[in-house]
Amino acid sequence: MRPCGVFDKSYALDIAIIRTWQHWAVLISALVFLYLFPLFGSYYLISFINLLCISIIVVLGLQIVSGFCGQISFGQAAFMAVGAYTSSILTIRYGISFWLALPLSGIMAGAVGIIGGAPSLRIKGMYLAMATIAIHFVVIWVILHMEITGSFKGLYPMPPSIGGFEFDTDERMFYIIVSVVIIMTYAARNLMRSKVGRAFVAIRDNDLAGEVMGVNLYYYKLLAFFISCFYAGVAGSLWAHLITVVNAEQFTLLHALEYVGMLIIGGMGSIPGVFFGVLFIRILNELVMFTSPALAKALPWMGSSPAASLGLIAFGLAMAVFLIFEPRGLAHRWEIFKSSYRLYPFAH
Amino acid sequence: MIEFLQHSITGLMTGSLYALVAAGIVLVYKSTHVVSLAHGQLVAFGALFFWFFLGGLGLPFWAGLIPAFVLTALLGLAIERVALRPLIGQPLLAAFLMTFALFIALEGVFVLYLKGETRTLPHFLPQGNLHVAGISVPINQLIGFCVALLLFGLLSLIFKHTKLGLGMRATAEDHRLAQSTGIVVKTIFSYIWILSGIVAAVAGIATANVMDIYYMLPYIGINGLIVAICGGLDSLAGALIVGLLLGVVENVGAAYLDPLVGGGIKDVAGYAVLLLVLLIRPYGLFGLVKIERI
Numbered sequence: 353m354r355p356c357g358v359f360d361k362s363y364a365l366d367i368a369i370i371r372t373w374q375h376w377a378v379l380i381s382a383l384v385f386l387y388l389f390p391l392f393g394s395y396y397l398i399s400f401i402n403l404l405c406i407s408i409i410v411v412l413g414l415q416i417v418s419g420f421c422g423q424i425s426f427g428q429a430a431f432m433a434v435g436a437y438t439s440s441i442l443t444i445r446y447g448i449s450f451w452l453a454l455p456l457s458g459i460m461a462g463a464v465g466i467i468g469g470a471p472s473l474r475i476k477g478m479y480l481a482m483a484t485i486a487i488h489f490v491v492i493w494v495i496l497h498m499e500i501t502g503s504f505k506g507l508y509p510m511p512p513s514i515g516g517f518e519f520d521t522d523e524r525m526f527y528i529i530v531s532v533v534i535i536m537t538y539a540a541r542n543l544m545r546s547k548v549g550r551a552f553v554a555i556r557d558n559d560l561a562g563e564v565m566g567v568n569l570y571y572y573k574l575l576a577f578f579i580s581c582f583y584a585g586v587a588g589s590l591w592a593h594l595i596t597v598v599n600a601e602q603f604t605l606l607h608a609l610e611y612v613g614m615l616i617i618g619g620m621g622s623i624p625g626v627f628f629g630v631l632f633i634r635i636l637n638e639l640v641m642f643t644s645p646a647l648a649k650a651l652p653w654m655g656s657s658p659a660a661s662l663g664l665i666a667f668g669l670a671m672a673v674f675l676i677f678e679p680r681g682l683a684h685r686w687e688i689f690k691s692s693y694r695l696y697p698f699a700h
Numbered sequence: 701m702i703e704f705l706q707h708s709i710t711g712l713m714t715g716s717l718y719a720l721v722a723a724g725i726v727l728v729y730k731s732t733h734v735v736s737l738a739h740g741q742l743v744a745f746g747a748l749f750f751w752f753f754l755g756g757l758g759l760p761f762w763a764g765l766i767p768a769f770v771l772t773a774l775l776g777l778a779i780e781r782v783a784l785r786p787l788i789g790q791p792l793l794a795a796f797l798m799t800f801a802l803f804i805a806l807e808g809v810f811v812l813y814l815k816g817e818t819r820t821l822p823h824f825l826p827q828g829n830l831h832v833a834g835i836s837v838p839i840n841q842l843i844g845f846c847v848a849l850l851l852f853g854l855l856s857l858i859f860k861h862t863k864l865g866l867g868m869r870a871t872a873e874d875h876r877l878a879q880s881t882g883i884v885v886k887t888i889f890s891y892i893w894i895l896s897g898i899v900a901a902v903a904g905i906a907t908a909n910v911m912d913i914y915y916m917l918p919y920i921g922i923n924g925l926i927v928a929i930c931g932g933l934d935s936l937a938g939a940l941i942v943g944l945l946l947g948v949v950e951n952v953g954a955a956y957l958d959p960l961v962g963g964g965i966k967d968v969a970g971y972a973v974l975l976l977v978l979l980i981r982p983y984g985l986f987g988l989v990k991i992e993r994i
Contacts, residue, residue: 424793471975475982478735478796482929483978485922486971493968497961609804616797654812661812668805675798676786 356694369541386530390523399522400638402594405533406587407630411614412540412623413583418612419620420544421576422556423472427484429608430491431468431581435461435588436598437501440509443593445500450512454532454589461585462578464491469577473570476559488608496600506599509592525594532590536583541623543579552576556621606664613671619681628682633667640666702834707955708948713841715947716848717910720903721924722931722939723855724896729933730859731868731892734784734795740921741806742779742897746772746904747913748810751819761824769901776897780889788886803921811915819913844906851902852940858895859936868892872934926970930977932987942985946970 360366370376390398414428438457442448448456468491471483495501511520512528519525543549551572554562563569592598610633618629644659654662674681721743728736736742749771753764783802787795825840859865870878871888879885907920927946931938946969954966977985 471978475978477793479929479978479982481796482735482925483975486926486974486978489971490968490975493964493971497964606804606807609800612797613801613804655815658812661808661810664808664811665805666808668801668803668808671801672783672798672805675794675801676783679790679794 356696367545383534387527390526395522398526400634402522402526402529404630404634405529406591406594407611407614407634408533408626409536409587409590410584411611411618411626411630412536413580413587414611414615415620415623415626416540416543416552416583417469417576417580418615419622419625420549420556421552421573423469423476423573423576424478424481424612425469425484425577425580426481426605426608426612427465427468427488427491428580428584428611429603429605430488431461431465431584432588432591432607433495433600433603434464434491434581435585436592436603437495437507437588438585439589440507440592440598441500443509444507450589450593451514454586457589458582458585461588462582465577465581465584466574468581469574472573472577485605485608488605492600492603502599504599506597507592509596509598511596512593519593522594525590529590529594532586536586537623540583544623548572548575553621610667613667616671616679617674617681619683619686622681622683622687624686625681625683628686632682633670636666636670637663703955704952706835707952709835709837711948711951712944713837713845713910713947714951715944716845717903717907717920717943718923718927718946719940719943720848720851720899720906721920722927722943723852723936724899724903725921725924725928726931726933726936726939727855727896727899728892729928730936731871732784732795732889733792733872734799735925735928735933736896737796737799737921737925738779738802738806739799739896739900739924740918741803741810742772742776742900743904743907743921743924744810744913744918745775745806746897746901747821747908747917748813748819748904750901750905751821751908751913754824755819755822764824765905768905769898772901772904773894773897776893776895776900777890780893784893785886785889803918807918810918814913814915816915821908821913825909840909844909847902847906848940851899852936855899856936864888864891923970926974930974930984932984935984935986938984938986946973949973 358372360371365371370379389401393401410428410432413431414425418424435457438460439450439453442453442456443450468484468487471487472480475483496503501507511518511525513519519528544552551562551567554565554567555569555572555576559569591602595602614629614633615626616629617632618627619625640663641659644657644662647662648654648658678684721739724742725736725739728734728739746768750764750768753759753767754761757764779802783798784795787798823840825843828839829836830839830842857865859869867878867883867888868891870881870883871885875885878888903924907917911917923946927943928939930946931940931942950966950969953969957965
């Protein structure tokens with residue numbers, strides 16, 4: 353719905369993502385605030401936002417393949433691992449600079465994703481979800497049994513640098529990661545309004561009808577997997593150079609499940625939903641981390657460090673609650689809120 | 701040859717566990733068309749309850765068995781009542797995702813209780829090995845194998861010859877049609893989950909008989925899912941046959957291929973088999989062939 357008094361007088365206005373000067377003002381001030389944030393933000397908050405942003409990139413990819421194209425994928429953690437390992441190997445073994453390795457690792461993950469997405473040509477729904485779980489385990493197994501990936505020891509990539517300037521602290525990496533998130537979000541938002549995005553939505557809503565209307569199912573399904581895994585690969589590369597340690601322990605099935613959970617809580621088929629979902633789960637996690645020492649003291653039967661398991665319980669329960677009470681996710685609530693304030697002073 | 705047979709027999713023993721886990725998944729799918737990711741957790745809790753009564757409280761075998769069954773069945777019932785009943789009428793994918801939320805939450809409870817320790821069941825079955833023609837089989841695993849076969853026989857009897865079983869099959873066919881013939885679908889759902897809880901308890905006890913109870917135990921549910929899907933989700937016989945086959949493939953594959961690739965075939969064989977089956981016969985090896993255009 354358009355805000356009160358906003359009329360599309362030209363085609364350019366009609367297709368604009370940002371349509372009012374208030375929008376522009378909010379956007380620009382938010383960006384300025386974000387880029388100035390490392391100057392006054394605490395170290396804790398900055399590293400929190402870094403991890404948040406990496407998750408956002410992964411879940412954006414998942415949103416494209418699951419939310420828009422309707423192919424549930426539990427393989428996102430494995431594709432992220434492919435990206436992380438590719439980037440580490442390229443920079444350590446072959447001395448390629450991070451700036452080239454970042455897109456290359458996305459392309460590599462996308463290529464693996466096309467293979468991983470191949471079952472989607474024959475199966476859908478729950479069967480495809482199981483196939484992607486299988487792909488997750490196969491990919492991780494291959495990584496663990498290759499010489500070049502350092503097997504169980506993992507790899508130690510270096511932080512990126514440009515002209516002698518090392519991005520070796522969380523504050524410095526913050527700029528790279530936030531910039532990548534902005535580009536990726538913009539790309540995803542625009543892609544979903546294009547021919548490709550409409551084809552994805554057609555496949556999700558009714559694949560048969562989509563095919564009748566001329567959507568090439570094979571091509572677009574594989575394209576969805578490629579794009580989704582490209583996102584995961586880029587996130588993996590950023591992760592590798594942020595943490596500077598890569599091993600298979602960081603990419604377990606539980607991580608993949610967590611990404612799907614973020615998607616459900618945020619709301620399928622909505623780009624802002626990705627942000628809500630990731631933020632919700634990460635804040636929930638932080639809250640659990642924060643309260644669990646006190647809980648452990650009050651309830652000794654929980655043992656000394658219940659944070660990890662309490663986090664799982666909270667996450668599972670949150671997902672269950674959302675599935676029952678708001679299956680359309682936080683994004684739907686956000687839409688309701690938006691249309692109600694746009695109608696103000698009229699009642700919604 | 702003897703070596704190959706030995707590996708196959710050991711594989712059969714492991715395979716019977718997979719089949720037992722898969723039986724619970726098939727049961728739930730047969731009547732509700734929900735694929736339960738959380739079944740592995742149910743299995744793990746069955747094992748944990750049994751350990752609690754046997755190892756923790758020191759009760760004798762039978763006195764531990766009954767409450768373990770009851771508690772696991774109650775857990776199954778609770779899952780149906782609290783989590784899945786509100787989703788009736790929603791798309792099936794929502795129910796699938798709900799079982800996945802349960803997977804995570806129950807995993808958390810399980811890990812919270814274990815606190816990173818392992819629990820070992822006291823020996824409640826006769827130990828030792830049976831030697832036949834140069835092949836040795838642990839007696840306790842053999843008993844587990846026989847229990848699995850018995851359970852499958854019992855389940856197929858229930859499905860074929862009791863009124864409850866007929867009701868379950870009718871529910872699987874079509875909820876509305878079943879209701880119009882006087883079957884209360886919601887009650888059938890409750891019974892199914894109770895039954896699946898009991899089957900999970902059997903599977904859990906059989907598993908804990910072979911290995912320790914530790915935080916990875918719930919992941920046997922994923923092996924069970926592989927078996928259930930490969931067998932065709934609605935076929936009990938398929939679950940049994942594929943379960944046994946998967947055990948053999950894993951074990952024989954590990955014995956002969958591990959030296960070539962540097963180990964770990966056991967961890968990946970099941971997934972490779974699943975991918976192959978899904979690509980070639982998406983409805984499973986023994987399942988009802990439903991042709992669906994994609």
